[in-house]
Amino acid sequence: MTDRASLANTVAVILAAGQGTRMKSALPKVLHSIAGRPLVFFPVRAALDAGCSDVIVVVGHGRGDVEAYLRATFGDRVKTAIQAEQRGTGDAARAALVAIRPDAQRVLVFYGDVPLLTADDLASVAHKLDTEPDATLALATCSLAEPFGYGRVLRNASGYVVAIREQKDLASDDERACTEINPGIYASSLSFLRDALACLKPNNAQGELYLTDIVAYAAGLGLRVAAVPSRADVLAGVNDRRQLIEAETTLLGRIADRWRLAGVTVRAGARIDDGVELAPDAVIETGVVLRGKTRVGPGAIIDVGCVLTNVVVDDGAVLKPYSVLTDATVGARAQVGPFSHLRPDSHIAEDSHVGNFVELKKTTMAKGAKANHLAYLGDGIIGEGANIGAGTIFCNYDGFLKHTTVIEKGAFIGSDSQLVAPVTVGEGAYVGTGTTVTRDVPKDALALSRVRQENKEGYAAKLRAKLKAAKAAQPR
Numbered sequence: 001m002t003d004r005a006s007l008a009n010t011v012a013v014i015l016a017a018g019q020g021t022r023m024k025s026a027l028p029k030v031l032h033s034i035a036g037r038p039l040v041f042f043p044v045r046a047a048l049d050a051g052c053s054d055v056i057v058v059v060g061h062g063r064g065d066v067e068a069y070l071r072a073t074f075g076d077r078v079k080t081a082i083q084a085e086q087r088g089t090g091d092a093a094r095a096a097l098v099a100i101r102p103d104a105q106r107v108l109v110f111y112g113d114v115p116l117l118t119a120d121d122l123a124s125v126a127h128k129l130d131t132e133p134d135a136t137l138a139l140a141t142c143s144l145a146e147p148f149g150y151g152r153v154l155r156n157a158s159g160y161v162v163a164i165r166e167q168k169d170l171a172s173d174d175e176r177a178c179t180e181i182n183p184g185i186y187a188s189s190l191s192f193l194r195d196a197l198a199c200l201k202p203n204n205a206q207g208e209l210y211l212t213d214i215v216a217y218a219a220g221l222g223l224r225v226a227a228v229p230s231r232a233d234v235l236a237g238v239n240d241r242r243q244l245i246e247a248e249t250t251l252l253g254r255i256a257d258r259w260r261l262a263g264v265t266v267r268a269g270a271r272i273d274d275g276v277e278l279a280p281d282a283v284i285e286t287g288v289v290l291r292g293k294t295r296v297g298p299g300a301i302i303d304v305g306c307v308l309t310n311v312v313v314d315d316g317a318v319l320k321p322y323s324v325l326t327d328a329t330v331g332a333r334a335q336v337g338p339f340s341h342l343r344p345d346s347h348i349a350e351d352s353h354v355g356n357f358v359e360l361k362k363t364t365m366a367k368g369a370k371a372n373h374l375a376y377l378g379d380g381i382i383g384e385g386a387n388i389g390a391g392t393i394f395c396n397y398d399g400f401l402k403h404t405t406v407i408e409k410g411a412f413i414g415s416d417s418q419l420v421a422p423v424t425v426g427e428g429a430y431v432g433t434g435t436t437v438t439r440d441v442p443k444d445a446l447a448l449s450r451v452r453q454e455n456k457e458g459y460a461a462k463l464r465a466k467l468k469a470a471k472a473a474q475p476r
Ligand code: UD1
Pocket: 015, 016, 017, 018, 019, 020, 058, 060, 083, 085, 086, 087, 088, 089, 090, 091, 092, 111, 112, 113, 114, 149, 150, 151, 152, 164, 166, 181, 182, 183, 184, 209, 210, 211, 212, 236, 237, 238, 239
Protein backbone atom coordinates (compact mmCIF):
# COMPACT_ATOMS: atom_id res chain seq x y z
CA MET A 1 0.00 0.00 0.00
CA THR A 2 0.86 3.63 -0.35
CA ASP A 3 3.04 5.39 2.12
CA ARG A 4 0.75 8.36 2.69
CA ALA A 5 3.23 10.48 4.58
CA SER A 6 5.64 10.46 1.66
CA LEU A 7 3.25 12.45 -0.56
CA ALA A 8 2.55 15.02 2.14
CA ASN A 9 4.15 17.86 0.24
CA THR A 10 2.80 16.86 -3.15
CA VAL A 11 0.11 18.81 -4.97
CA ALA A 12 -2.21 16.86 -7.25
CA VAL A 13 -3.51 18.65 -10.35
CA ILE A 14 -6.38 16.89 -12.10
CA LEU A 15 -7.40 18.11 -15.53
CA ALA A 16 -11.16 18.00 -15.97
CA ALA A 17 -12.10 21.05 -17.99
CA GLY A 18 -12.66 19.41 -21.36
CA GLN A 19 -16.07 18.96 -22.92
CA GLY A 20 -15.54 15.36 -23.89
CA THR A 21 -16.77 15.82 -27.46
CA ARG A 22 -16.50 12.10 -28.18
CA MET A 23 -19.12 11.36 -25.49
CA LYS A 24 -21.67 13.19 -27.69
CA SER A 25 -23.43 14.40 -24.59
CA ALA A 26 -24.93 17.49 -22.98
CA LEU A 27 -23.36 16.34 -19.70
CA PRO A 28 -19.68 17.22 -19.10
CA LYS A 29 -17.61 14.06 -19.59
CA VAL A 30 -16.24 13.93 -16.05
CA LEU A 31 -19.79 13.85 -14.64
CA HIS A 32 -20.76 10.73 -16.56
CA SER A 33 -21.56 7.95 -14.13
CA ILE A 34 -19.31 4.92 -13.71
CA ALA A 35 -19.94 2.33 -11.00
CA GLY A 36 -22.38 4.78 -9.45
CA ARG A 37 -20.11 7.82 -9.25
CA PRO A 38 -19.17 10.60 -11.64
CA LEU A 39 -15.91 9.81 -13.47
CA VAL A 40 -14.02 12.61 -11.73
CA PHE A 41 -14.66 11.08 -8.31
CA PHE A 42 -12.11 8.32 -8.85
CA PRO A 43 -8.99 10.35 -9.69
CA VAL A 44 -9.84 12.76 -6.87
CA ARG A 45 -10.19 9.90 -4.40
CA ALA A 46 -6.93 8.38 -5.62
CA ALA A 47 -5.15 11.69 -4.93
CA LEU A 48 -6.67 11.96 -1.46
CA ASP A 49 -5.91 8.31 -0.69
CA ALA A 50 -2.31 8.85 -1.80
CA GLY A 51 -2.07 11.55 0.85
CA CYS A 52 -1.47 14.51 -1.47
CA SER A 53 -1.43 17.72 0.55
CA ASP A 54 -3.56 19.64 -1.98
CA VAL A 55 -5.87 18.47 -4.70
CA ILE A 56 -6.65 20.96 -7.45
CA VAL A 57 -9.18 20.10 -10.14
CA VAL A 58 -9.09 22.21 -13.29
CA VAL A 59 -12.67 22.87 -14.38
CA GLY A 60 -14.05 24.62 -17.44
CA HIS A 61 -16.75 23.06 -19.56
CA GLY A 62 -19.89 22.77 -17.41
CA ARG A 63 -17.86 24.01 -14.49
CA GLY A 64 -20.84 25.07 -12.37
CA ASP A 65 -22.04 21.48 -12.19
CA VAL A 66 -18.58 19.98 -11.79
CA GLU A 67 -17.70 22.42 -8.99
CA ALA A 68 -21.02 21.84 -7.25
CA TYR A 69 -20.45 18.08 -7.32
CA LEU A 70 -16.88 18.37 -6.01
CA ARG A 71 -17.91 20.72 -3.21
CA ALA A 72 -20.82 18.52 -2.14
CA THR A 73 -18.67 15.39 -2.18
CA PHE A 74 -15.23 16.48 -1.01
CA GLY A 75 -15.86 19.83 0.71
CA ASP A 76 -12.73 21.90 1.21
CA ARG A 77 -10.40 18.94 0.63
CA VAL A 78 -10.49 19.81 -3.06
CA LYS A 79 -9.81 23.17 -4.72
CA THR A 80 -10.71 24.14 -8.24
CA ALA A 81 -8.93 26.25 -10.85
CA ILE A 82 -10.67 27.58 -13.91
CA GLN A 83 -9.64 27.06 -17.52
CA ALA A 84 -12.03 29.46 -19.25
CA GLU A 85 -11.39 28.25 -22.80
CA GLN A 86 -10.39 24.67 -23.52
CA ARG A 87 -7.16 25.10 -25.47
CA GLY A 88 -5.56 21.80 -24.61
CA THR A 89 -4.20 19.86 -21.67
CA GLY A 90 -1.07 22.04 -21.44
CA ASP A 91 -3.24 25.13 -21.17
CA ALA A 92 -5.35 23.40 -18.51
CA ALA A 93 -2.22 22.64 -16.45
CA ARG A 94 -1.19 26.29 -16.81
CA ALA A 95 -4.56 27.32 -15.39
CA ALA A 96 -3.77 25.34 -12.24
CA LEU A 97 -0.47 27.12 -11.55
CA VAL A 98 -2.08 30.07 -9.74
CA ALA A 99 -3.71 27.69 -7.28
CA ILE A 100 -0.52 25.78 -6.37
CA ARG A 101 1.22 26.74 -3.12
CA PRO A 102 4.60 28.29 -4.03
CA ASP A 103 6.36 26.07 -1.48
CA ALA A 104 5.01 22.82 -2.99
CA GLN A 105 7.86 20.32 -3.35
CA ARG A 106 6.33 18.24 -6.03
CA VAL A 107 3.40 18.35 -8.44
CA LEU A 108 1.54 15.35 -9.81
CA VAL A 109 -0.50 16.12 -12.91
CA PHE A 110 -3.00 13.65 -14.31
CA TYR A 111 -6.33 13.47 -16.13
CA GLY A 112 -9.87 13.48 -14.78
CA ASP A 113 -11.05 10.85 -17.28
CA VAL A 114 -8.93 7.96 -15.98
CA PRO A 115 -11.19 6.29 -13.41
CA LEU A 116 -9.14 3.13 -12.84
CA LEU A 117 -6.05 4.80 -11.47
CA THR A 118 -5.31 4.25 -7.80
CA ALA A 119 -3.30 5.90 -5.04
CA ASP A 120 -0.55 3.35 -5.67
CA ASP A 121 -0.27 4.34 -9.33
CA LEU A 122 0.21 7.97 -8.29
CA ALA A 123 2.65 7.13 -5.53
CA SER A 124 4.86 5.03 -7.78
CA VAL A 125 5.27 7.89 -10.27
CA ALA A 126 5.94 10.39 -7.47
CA HIS A 127 8.49 8.07 -5.87
CA LYS A 128 10.29 7.55 -9.16
CA LEU A 129 11.13 11.23 -9.14
CA ASP A 130 12.94 10.75 -5.81
CA THR A 131 14.63 7.47 -6.56
CA GLU A 132 15.78 7.77 -10.17
CA PRO A 133 19.07 9.64 -10.21
CA ASP A 134 18.79 13.07 -11.84
CA ALA A 135 15.16 12.63 -12.89
CA THR A 136 13.50 15.96 -13.62
CA LEU A 137 10.25 14.48 -14.80
CA ALA A 138 8.70 11.08 -14.10
CA LEU A 139 5.80 9.63 -16.01
CA ALA A 140 3.81 6.42 -16.20
CA THR A 141 3.96 4.38 -19.40
CA CYS A 142 2.46 1.11 -20.50
CA SER A 143 2.35 -1.17 -23.50
CA LEU A 144 -0.90 -1.76 -25.31
CA ALA A 145 -1.50 -4.21 -28.15
CA GLU A 146 -3.95 -1.65 -29.56
CA PRO A 147 -2.46 1.75 -28.81
CA PHE A 148 -4.77 3.69 -31.14
CA GLY A 149 -5.84 7.04 -29.70
CA TYR A 150 -3.18 7.31 -27.02
CA GLY A 151 -0.05 9.44 -27.10
CA ARG A 152 3.01 7.27 -27.93
CA VAL A 153 6.13 7.32 -25.83
CA LEU A 154 9.16 7.92 -28.06
CA ARG A 155 12.61 6.86 -26.90
CA ASN A 156 16.08 7.59 -28.29
CA ALA A 157 18.69 5.01 -29.25
CA SER A 158 19.85 4.76 -25.63
CA GLY A 159 16.32 3.97 -24.51
CA TYR A 160 15.61 7.30 -22.83
CA VAL A 161 12.17 8.87 -23.19
CA VAL A 162 12.46 11.94 -25.39
CA ALA A 163 8.93 12.84 -26.49
CA ILE A 164 5.27 11.93 -26.53
CA ARG A 165 3.56 12.01 -29.89
CA GLU A 166 -0.22 12.29 -30.08
CA GLN A 167 -2.19 9.97 -32.37
CA LYS A 168 -3.02 12.75 -34.81
CA ASP A 169 0.62 13.86 -35.01
CA LEU A 170 2.25 10.47 -35.65
CA ALA A 171 4.77 11.20 -38.39
CA SER A 172 6.29 7.89 -39.46
CA ASP A 173 5.59 4.17 -39.66
CA ASP A 174 8.02 3.68 -36.78
CA GLU A 175 5.99 6.04 -34.61
CA ARG A 176 2.75 4.38 -35.66
CA ALA A 177 4.21 0.97 -34.77
CA CYS A 178 5.04 2.15 -31.24
CA THR A 179 2.96 0.32 -28.65
CA GLU A 180 4.29 2.10 -25.57
CA ILE A 181 1.64 4.63 -24.67
CA ASN A 182 1.23 7.55 -22.31
CA PRO A 183 -1.45 6.86 -19.69
CA GLY A 184 -0.98 10.39 -18.38
CA ILE A 185 0.53 10.64 -14.89
CA TYR A 186 3.38 13.15 -14.58
CA ALA A 187 5.46 14.13 -11.54
CA SER A 188 7.97 16.97 -11.36
CA SER A 189 9.05 19.91 -9.26
CA LEU A 190 6.84 22.99 -9.40
CA SER A 191 9.63 25.06 -10.92
CA PHE A 192 10.22 22.61 -13.79
CA LEU A 193 6.50 22.41 -14.48
CA ARG A 194 6.16 26.17 -14.52
CA ASP A 195 9.10 26.61 -16.93
CA ALA A 196 8.00 23.79 -19.22
CA LEU A 197 4.39 24.99 -19.44
CA ALA A 198 5.56 28.53 -20.24
CA CYS A 199 7.33 27.21 -23.34
CA LEU A 200 4.46 25.22 -24.87
CA LYS A 201 3.49 26.05 -28.44
CA PRO A 202 0.39 24.89 -30.34
CA ASN A 203 2.48 23.39 -33.13
CA ASN A 204 0.43 20.27 -33.72
CA ALA A 205 -2.47 18.82 -35.66
CA GLN A 206 -5.06 20.08 -33.18
CA GLY A 207 -3.59 23.56 -32.69
CA GLU A 208 -3.68 23.00 -28.93
CA LEU A 209 -1.23 23.36 -26.10
CA TYR A 210 -0.26 19.78 -25.25
CA LEU A 211 0.80 18.93 -21.71
CA THR A 212 2.68 16.01 -23.25
CA ASP A 213 5.16 18.44 -24.84
CA ILE A 214 6.80 18.97 -21.43
CA VAL A 215 8.55 15.68 -22.15
CA ALA A 216 10.27 16.96 -25.30
CA TYR A 217 11.01 20.20 -23.45
CA ALA A 218 12.90 18.29 -20.73
CA ALA A 219 14.72 16.07 -23.22
CA GLY A 220 15.68 19.11 -25.31
CA LEU A 221 17.43 20.60 -22.30
CA GLY A 222 19.24 17.30 -21.71
CA LEU A 223 17.16 16.64 -18.57
CA ARG A 224 16.32 13.12 -17.55
CA VAL A 225 12.76 11.78 -18.01
CA ALA A 226 12.09 8.65 -15.95
CA ALA A 227 9.46 6.14 -17.06
CA VAL A 228 7.38 4.07 -14.65
CA PRO A 229 5.90 1.01 -16.40
CA SER A 230 2.41 0.11 -15.25
CA ARG A 231 -0.14 -2.57 -16.08
CA ALA A 232 -2.01 -1.91 -19.30
CA ASP A 233 -5.57 -2.28 -18.02
CA VAL A 234 -5.32 0.06 -15.07
CA LEU A 235 -4.91 3.43 -16.69
CA ALA A 236 -7.41 3.39 -19.52
CA GLY A 237 -8.77 6.79 -20.47
CA VAL A 238 -12.48 7.29 -21.07
CA ASN A 239 -13.15 9.30 -24.22
CA ASP A 240 -16.35 7.75 -25.54
CA ARG A 241 -19.14 5.64 -24.13
CA ARG A 242 -17.63 2.40 -25.33
CA GLN A 243 -14.53 3.11 -23.24
CA LEU A 244 -16.77 4.23 -20.37
CA ILE A 245 -18.40 0.80 -20.23
CA GLU A 246 -15.07 -1.01 -20.68
CA ALA A 247 -13.59 0.88 -17.74
CA GLU A 248 -16.77 0.35 -15.73
CA THR A 249 -16.66 -3.39 -16.32
CA THR A 250 -13.11 -3.49 -14.98
CA LEU A 251 -14.04 -1.31 -11.99
CA LEU A 252 -17.13 -3.36 -11.11
CA GLY A 253 -15.04 -6.54 -11.37
CA ARG A 254 -12.54 -5.10 -8.89
CA ILE A 255 -15.32 -4.11 -6.50
CA ALA A 256 -16.98 -7.55 -6.67
CA ASP A 257 -13.64 -9.30 -6.09
CA ARG A 258 -12.86 -7.08 -3.12
CA TRP A 259 -16.14 -8.14 -1.46
CA ARG A 260 -15.61 -11.79 -2.36
CA LEU A 261 -12.25 -11.74 -0.64
CA ALA A 262 -13.90 -10.06 2.35
CA GLY A 263 -16.25 -13.03 2.77
CA VAL A 264 -19.30 -12.09 0.71
CA THR A 265 -20.71 -14.46 -1.92
CA VAL A 266 -21.13 -12.27 -4.97
CA ARG A 267 -22.44 -14.27 -7.95
CA ALA A 268 -21.39 -13.50 -11.48
CA GLY A 269 -23.68 -10.90 -13.00
CA ALA A 270 -24.36 -8.97 -9.80
CA ARG A 271 -23.55 -5.26 -9.94
CA ILE A 272 -22.24 -3.55 -6.82
CA ASP A 273 -21.54 0.14 -7.17
CA ASP A 274 -18.70 1.97 -5.48
CA GLY A 275 -19.81 3.16 -2.03
CA VAL A 276 -21.92 0.09 -1.18
CA GLU A 277 -20.93 -1.80 2.01
CA LEU A 278 -21.38 -5.55 2.50
CA ALA A 279 -20.85 -7.69 5.60
CA PRO A 280 -19.35 -11.19 5.65
CA ASP A 281 -21.64 -14.07 4.74
CA ALA A 282 -24.04 -11.85 2.85
CA VAL A 283 -25.11 -13.48 -0.44
CA ILE A 284 -25.61 -11.34 -3.51
CA GLU A 285 -27.24 -13.32 -6.29
CA THR A 286 -26.96 -12.85 -10.01
CA GLY A 287 -28.71 -9.87 -11.58
CA VAL A 288 -28.79 -7.93 -8.32
CA VAL A 289 -27.98 -4.20 -8.50
CA LEU A 290 -26.79 -2.46 -5.33
CA ARG A 291 -26.46 1.32 -5.55
CA GLY A 292 -25.78 4.44 -3.56
CA LYS A 293 -25.24 4.09 0.18
CA THR A 294 -26.67 0.58 0.36
CA ARG A 295 -25.47 -1.54 3.31
CA VAL A 296 -26.10 -5.26 3.60
CA GLY A 297 -25.63 -6.96 6.99
CA PRO A 298 -24.09 -10.32 7.89
CA GLY A 299 -25.82 -13.36 6.44
CA ALA A 300 -28.46 -11.37 4.57
CA ILE A 301 -29.53 -12.81 1.23
CA ILE A 302 -30.29 -10.59 -1.73
CA ASP A 303 -31.81 -12.93 -4.27
CA VAL A 304 -31.88 -12.76 -8.04
CA GLY A 305 -32.77 -9.48 -9.73
CA CYS A 306 -33.30 -7.24 -6.69
CA VAL A 307 -32.49 -3.53 -7.16
CA LEU A 308 -31.52 -1.63 -4.00
CA THR A 309 -30.73 2.08 -3.90
CA ASN A 310 -29.66 3.57 -0.55
CA VAL A 311 -31.07 0.66 1.42
CA VAL A 312 -29.93 -0.73 4.76
CA VAL A 313 -30.52 -4.48 5.14
CA ASP A 314 -29.86 -5.91 8.60
CA ASP A 315 -28.50 -9.30 9.64
CA GLY A 316 -30.12 -12.36 8.17
CA ALA A 317 -32.84 -10.56 6.25
CA VAL A 318 -33.95 -12.22 3.01
CA LEU A 319 -34.91 -10.27 -0.08
CA LYS A 320 -36.55 -12.68 -2.49
CA PRO A 321 -36.23 -12.24 -6.26
CA TYR A 322 -37.09 -9.08 -8.16
CA SER A 323 -37.80 -6.78 -5.26
CA VAL A 324 -37.11 -3.07 -5.76
CA LEU A 325 -36.21 -0.95 -2.72
CA THR A 326 -35.23 2.71 -2.57
CA ASP A 327 -34.23 4.82 0.47
CA ALA A 328 -35.55 2.13 2.80
CA THR A 329 -34.46 0.00 5.75
CA VAL A 330 -35.05 -3.72 6.34
CA GLY A 331 -34.67 -5.10 9.87
CA ALA A 332 -32.92 -8.27 10.96
CA ARG A 333 -34.45 -11.51 9.68
CA ALA A 334 -37.20 -9.64 7.85
CA GLN A 335 -38.48 -11.16 4.61
CA VAL A 336 -39.27 -9.20 1.49
CA GLY A 337 -40.63 -10.30 -1.89
CA PRO A 338 -40.66 -11.82 -4.37
CA PHE A 339 -41.77 -8.75 -6.35
CA SER A 340 -42.08 -6.29 -3.46
CA HIS A 341 -41.66 -2.55 -3.90
CA LEU A 342 -40.38 -0.48 -0.97
CA ARG A 343 -40.46 3.16 -1.97
CA PRO A 344 -38.65 6.01 -0.20
CA ASP A 345 -38.89 6.32 3.56
CA SER A 346 -40.20 2.82 4.14
CA HIS A 347 -38.83 1.09 7.20
CA ILE A 348 -39.66 -2.46 8.15
CA ALA A 349 -38.42 -3.77 11.48
CA GLU A 350 -36.97 -7.11 12.50
CA ASP A 351 -38.94 -10.27 11.68
CA SER A 352 -41.48 -8.40 9.57
CA HIS A 353 -42.72 -9.81 6.25
CA VAL A 354 -43.58 -7.97 3.08
CA GLY A 355 -44.69 -10.35 0.36
CA ASN A 356 -45.37 -10.47 -3.35
CA PHE A 357 -46.88 -7.45 -5.06
CA VAL A 358 -46.90 -5.35 -1.91
CA GLU A 359 -45.98 -1.68 -2.31
CA LEU A 360 -44.91 0.48 0.62
CA LYS A 361 -44.36 4.23 0.49
CA LYS A 362 -43.33 6.23 3.57
CA THR A 363 -44.60 3.43 5.75
CA THR A 364 -43.12 1.84 8.84
CA MET A 365 -43.79 -1.68 10.00
CA ALA A 366 -42.89 -2.62 13.58
CA LYS A 367 -41.38 -5.91 14.64
CA GLY A 368 -43.09 -9.01 13.32
CA ALA A 369 -45.78 -7.17 11.33
CA LYS A 370 -46.85 -8.86 8.11
CA ALA A 371 -48.29 -7.85 4.76
CA ASN A 372 -47.82 -10.94 2.67
CA HIS A 373 -49.77 -10.40 -0.54
CA LEU A 374 -51.02 -7.71 -2.95
CA ALA A 375 -51.29 -4.47 -1.01
CA TYR A 376 -50.67 -0.72 -1.28
CA LEU A 377 -49.53 0.66 2.04
CA GLY A 378 -48.78 4.38 1.69
CA ASP A 379 -48.15 6.81 4.58
CA GLY A 380 -48.77 4.10 7.16
CA ILE A 381 -47.63 3.32 10.67
CA ILE A 382 -48.08 -0.39 11.35
CA GLY A 383 -47.67 -1.72 14.88
CA GLU A 384 -45.89 -4.77 16.20
CA GLY A 385 -47.27 -8.10 15.03
CA ALA A 386 -50.13 -6.54 13.04
CA ASN A 387 -51.37 -8.56 10.05
CA ILE A 388 -52.38 -6.87 6.84
CA GLY A 389 -54.49 -9.12 4.62
CA ALA A 390 -54.24 -9.64 0.88
CA GLY A 391 -55.55 -6.81 -1.23
CA THR A 392 -55.51 -4.16 1.50
CA ILE A 393 -55.23 -0.57 0.37
CA PHE A 394 -54.30 2.46 2.44
CA CYS A 395 -56.23 5.23 0.65
CA ASN A 396 -53.75 7.93 1.57
CA TYR A 397 -54.46 10.60 -1.04
CA ASP A 398 -57.57 12.72 -1.41
CA GLY A 399 -56.38 14.43 -4.56
CA PHE A 400 -54.77 17.27 -2.60
CA LEU A 401 -53.13 15.97 0.57
CA LYS A 402 -51.58 12.76 1.85
CA HIS A 403 -52.96 11.33 5.10
CA THR A 404 -51.73 8.73 7.56
CA THR A 405 -53.17 5.31 8.36
CA VAL A 406 -52.26 3.95 11.79
CA ILE A 407 -52.61 0.23 12.49
CA GLU A 408 -51.85 -0.42 16.13
CA LYS A 409 -50.10 -3.38 17.67
CA GLY A 410 -51.62 -6.80 16.98
CA ALA A 411 -54.48 -5.48 14.82
CA PHE A 412 -55.78 -7.73 12.01
CA ILE A 413 -56.85 -6.25 8.71
CA GLY A 414 -59.00 -8.66 6.71
CA SER A 415 -58.36 -9.16 3.00
CA ASP A 416 -59.57 -6.66 0.43
CA SER A 417 -60.09 -3.85 2.94
CA GLN A 418 -59.64 -0.17 2.26
CA LEU A 419 -58.52 2.24 4.96
CA VAL A 420 -59.52 5.78 4.10
CA ALA A 421 -56.89 7.95 5.80
CA PRO A 422 -56.60 9.67 8.17
CA VAL A 423 -57.74 6.72 10.21
CA THR A 424 -56.55 4.60 13.14
CA VAL A 425 -57.24 0.93 13.84
CA GLY A 426 -56.74 0.39 17.57
CA GLU A 427 -54.64 -2.23 19.26
CA GLY A 428 -55.86 -5.78 18.77
CA ALA A 429 -58.87 -4.68 16.66
CA TYR A 430 -60.22 -6.72 13.74
CA VAL A 431 -61.27 -5.31 10.42
CA GLY A 432 -63.58 -7.74 8.61
CA THR A 433 -62.74 -8.83 5.09
CA GLY A 434 -63.91 -6.39 2.44
CA THR A 435 -64.46 -3.52 4.86
CA THR A 436 -64.06 0.13 3.91
CA VAL A 437 -62.79 1.79 7.08
CA THR A 438 -63.65 5.49 7.19
CA ARG A 439 -63.77 6.03 10.97
CA ASP A 440 -61.33 5.06 13.71
CA VAL A 441 -61.72 1.53 15.07
CA PRO A 442 -61.41 1.30 18.88
CA LYS A 443 -59.04 -1.11 20.61
CA ASP A 444 -60.19 -4.76 20.40
CA ALA A 445 -63.30 -3.83 18.35
CA LEU A 446 -64.48 -5.50 15.11
CA ALA A 447 -65.14 -3.18 12.18
CA LEU A 448 -67.45 -4.45 9.42
CA SER A 449 -68.92 -2.47 6.56
CA ARG A 450 -69.97 -5.08 4.08
CA VAL A 451 -73.53 -6.11 3.13
CA ARG A 452 -74.92 -9.21 4.85
CA GLN A 453 -74.87 -12.29 2.62
CA GLU A 454 -78.16 -13.68 1.21
CA ASN A 455 -78.43 -17.19 -0.44
CA LYS A 456 -81.24 -17.81 -2.97
CA GLU A 457 -81.73 -21.60 -3.08
CA GLY A 458 -81.80 -23.16 -6.57
CA TYR A 459 -81.54 -19.77 -8.29
CA ALA A 460 -78.44 -20.58 -10.38
CA ALA A 461 -79.89 -23.81 -11.83
CA LYS A 462 -83.12 -22.01 -12.84
CA LEU A 463 -81.19 -19.18 -14.45
CA ARG A 464 -79.02 -21.60 -16.46
CA ALA A 465 -82.13 -23.45 -17.82
CA LYS A 466 -83.72 -20.14 -18.86
CA LEU A 467 -80.60 -18.92 -20.68
CA LYS A 468 -80.15 -22.26 -22.45
CA ALA A 469 -83.73 -22.12 -23.78
CA ALA A 470 -83.24 -18.54 -24.98
CA LYS A 471 -80.09 -19.52 -26.88
CA ALA A 472 -81.84 -22.55 -28.54
CA ALA A 473 -84.67 -20.26 -29.74
CA GLN A 474 -82.26 -17.96 -31.59
CA PRO A 475 -82.31 -18.22 -35.46
CA ARG A 476 -79.23 -20.05 -36.86
C1 UD1 B 1 -4.39 12.67 -23.40
C2 UD1 B 1 -2.88 12.79 -23.72
C3 UD1 B 1 -2.42 11.49 -24.35
C4 UD1 B 1 -2.69 10.34 -23.42
C5 UD1 B 1 -4.16 10.29 -22.98
C6 UD1 B 1 -4.30 9.32 -21.84
C7 UD1 B 1 -2.45 15.15 -24.21
C8 UD1 B 1 -2.20 16.15 -25.29
N1 UD1 B 1 -2.67 13.89 -24.62
O1 UD1 B 1 -5.06 12.53 -24.62
O2 UD1 B 1 -1.02 11.55 -24.63
O3 UD1 B 1 -2.33 9.12 -24.03
O4 UD1 B 1 -4.60 11.57 -22.51
O5 UD1 B 1 -5.62 9.09 -21.48
O6 UD1 B 1 -2.39 15.50 -23.05
N2 UD1 B 1 -8.73 18.75 -20.58
C9 UD1 B 1 -8.79 19.99 -20.01
N3 UD1 B 1 -8.67 21.08 -20.82
C10 UD1 B 1 -8.47 20.99 -22.16
C11 UD1 B 1 -8.41 19.70 -22.73
C12 UD1 B 1 -8.53 18.59 -21.92
O7 UD1 B 1 -8.96 20.12 -18.81
O8 UD1 B 1 -8.37 22.04 -22.80
C13 UD1 B 1 -8.88 17.56 -19.72
C14 UD1 B 1 -10.08 16.73 -20.11
O9 UD1 B 1 -11.23 17.13 -19.35
C15 UD1 B 1 -9.65 15.31 -19.79
C16 UD1 B 1 -8.12 15.37 -19.83
O10 UD1 B 1 -7.76 16.73 -19.84
O11 UD1 B 1 -10.06 14.92 -18.50
C17 UD1 B 1 -7.56 14.68 -21.06
O12 UD1 B 1 -8.08 15.30 -22.23
P1 UD1 B 1 -8.45 14.45 -23.51
O13 UD1 B 1 -8.94 15.38 -24.55
O14 UD1 B 1 -9.31 13.32 -23.14
O15 UD1 B 1 -7.00 13.92 -23.94
P2 UD1 B 1 -6.67 12.61 -24.77
O16 UD1 B 1 -6.95 12.86 -26.20
O17 UD1 B 1 -7.29 11.44 -24.16
